[in-house]
Amino acid sequence: MQLCKVCSEQTPKYKCPTCKIRYCSLSCYKLHKDSCLPVEKPPPNSTKRTVSTDTWSNEDFLDEDDITDAVPVEKLCLLGHSKELKDLLCNPHLRELLRTIDSANSKEQAMNAAMQEPLFVEFSNQCLKIVEQEDA
């Protein structure tokens, strides 16, 4: 349960239009207004950087844009061109697994569940193999 950010006593009913904090009453708003700071907006071209790196497996892990930090683009292209991966992805069961992970509320949980599937393990091993083979 939330409390008014100004007096910390009442349930907040209102939201400051500038900084979005919640407050309970006009008197609290008057108090707050003096110290109100607008919510910081990230500069337009740095928004992509806000993708948190410690949750890569939780967020659209098949989205190339989001994992380019971890995997160089040219290797992602290799993934896309890999015949082995394409063969694996011909399997409707695997596609279903990936869809499940993609739409799961908890991607981590879904990933863990998927790792119980030999097919998915094979798929992720194949991905890793392709990503790593250039370094070998």
Ligand SMILES: [Zn+2]
């Ligand atoms: Zn208040």
Ligand SMILES: [Zn+2]
């Ligand atoms: Zn405010």
